[in-house]
Amino acid sequence: MLKISDDRIRFTDVYVRRLSLPPGKADHIAWDPDLPGFGVRLRTGKASYVVQYRVGIEQRRKSLGDVRKVNLEDARGNARKRFAQIELGIDPDAEEEKRRVDQASDAQTFEKAVELYLEAQKPRVRPNTYIAEERYLRRHCQPIQRKPVSKVSFEEIATLLRALVRDHGPTSAARARGALLAFFSWCMRQGLAKANPVIGTENPIRGKEPRDRVLNDDEIRIIWRNCLDDDFGKIVRLLLLTACRRDEIGGLRWDEIELATGKLMLPRERTKAKRAHELPLVPTALEIVQSIARRNSRDTLFGGGANGFNAWSYNTLALSARITAAEGKALAPWRLHDLRRTVRTRMGKLGVLPHVAELVLNHAGHKSGIGGVYDHHDYGPEIADALRKWEAHLLGIVGAS
Numbered sequence: 393m394l395k396i397s398d399d400r401i402r403f404t405d406v407y408v409r410r411l412s413l414p415p416g417k418a419d420h421i422a423w424d425p426d427l428p429g430f431g432v433r434l435r436t437g438k439a440s441y442v443v444q445y446r447v448g449i450e451q452r453r454k455s456l457g458d459v460r461k462v463n464l465e466d467a468r469g470n471a472r473k474r475f476a477q478i479e480l481g482i483d484p485d486a487e488e489e490k491r492r493v494d495q496a497s498d499a500q501t502f503e504k505a506v507e508l509y510l511e512a513q514k515p516r517v518r519p520n521t522y523i524a525e526e527r528y529l530r531r532h533c534q535p536i537q538r539k540p541v542s543k544v545s546f547e548e549i550a551t552l553l554r555a556l557v558r559d560h561g562p563t564s565a566a567r568a569r570g571a572l573l574a575f576f577s578w579c580m581r582q583g584l585a586k587a588n589p590v591i592g593t594e595n596p597i598r599g600k601e602p603r604d605r606v607l608n609d610d611e612i613r614i615i616w617r618n619c620l621d622d623d624f625g626k627i628v629r630l631l632l633l634t635a636c637r638r639d640e641i642g643g644l645r646w647d648e649i650e651l652a653t654g655k656l657m658l659p660r661e662r663t664k665a666k667r668a669h670e671l672p673l674v675p676t677a678l679e680i681v682q683s684i685a686r687r688n689s690r691d692t693l694f695g696g697g698a699n700g701f702n703a704w705s706y707n708t709l710a711l712s713a714r715i716t717a718a719e720g721k722a723l724a725p726w727r728l729h730d731l732r733r734t735v736r737t738r739m740g741k742l743g744v745l746p747h748v749a750e751l752v753l754n755h756a757g758h759k760s761g762i763g764g765v766y767d768h769h770d771y772g773p774e775i776a777d778a779l780r781k782w783e784a785h786l787l788g789i790v791g792a793s
Contacts, residue, residue, distance in 0.1 A: 562596035643700035
């Protein structure tokens with residue numbers, strides 16, 4: 393057997409591979425006479441390069457790999473690098489841990505982190521909120537999908553938002569920014585990112601006046617009369633009759649309708665206010681609901697998917713085109729949410745008390761704060777009366793009997 397303690401013997405690849413345990417020993421280190429602190433650790437059936445050094449008062453020993461898989465010069469180079477770091481006051485183990493963390497962080501791309509985020513969000517948000525977040529984070533953020541999420545920079549987000557304003561408009565860009573802001577906040581809580589690169593970026597709609605569009609009688613009449621007898625047309629008319637939000641009617645489910653009593657009952661998870669909302673269906677609204685063929689394979693009244701209707705942009709443009717063709721000119725720009733604002737404004741003109749009109753819209757109204765503590769009346773009769781008044785007024789506008 394070679395004498396492993398003879399300082400005159402120099403380490404070579406052949407030499408270290410031929411080393412064996414001294415008799416009676418189960419663990420032994422053969423130190424390299426040319427590089428103090430570097431050697432080969434011998435154990436039963438295994439031989440590994442090791443490096444030994446001191447950090448402060450702590451003595452450390454690290455393996456540098458199996459002698460069968462790592463050549464001698466590479467192992468020596470690794471050892472010398474560690475010794476150099478020690479001389480410069482750098483903890484080599486801390487550097488190595490940082491490198492491992494960085495590598496793991498680089499492997500966690502924006503795309504993969506979005507998958508985890510959406511999975512966590514799905515049971516907590518309304519279906520249409522989930523669909524919107526998925527669209528903004530996947531489709532609108534294509535340029536950064538393969539980027540490590542921890543390395544997405546402020547400059548990249550700012551550039552992305554400017555491109556979204558150019559390609560999709562300020563409102564869509566602002567909503568994408570909101571989704572990104574929430575996503576990176578979640579990443580920070582999960583330890584996937586150290587900072588939120590969205591903070592400080594320009595909000596594309598900052599300083600813009602909030603929408604206050606209220607439709608006049610002619611506009612209401614034109615929109616009503618140009619609705620087709622399809623899903624979208626029925627949704628638009630129900631929006632005018634109930635003052636509900638677009639997604640509340642578009643995602644309406646059969647188990648949220650009580651035909652026998654003529655009630656619409658939205659669960660809290662499907663409302664923006666996170667409060668259950670019950671409304672009586674006025675006769676015209678009930679007639680629309682009863683005209684919808686119920687399919688055994690579909691739980692929703694509208695649309696073909698599990699979450700109901702979602703072809704908003706196409707159908708709104710198609711309605712606007714029909715209006716332009718029928719009237720010879722286009723309506724001033726309007727949105728479906730303007731219908732809700734219009735109903736609320738008209739109820740005020742019809743003498744509906746403000747707190748009742750707010751309850752029709754499922755706003756907190758006087759039921760928040762001290763009023764909510766002392767007033768336990770549900771205002772069901774007053775809400776029903778308000779909707780009947782509005783139905784009569786609406787039918788008068790559109791010329792329906």
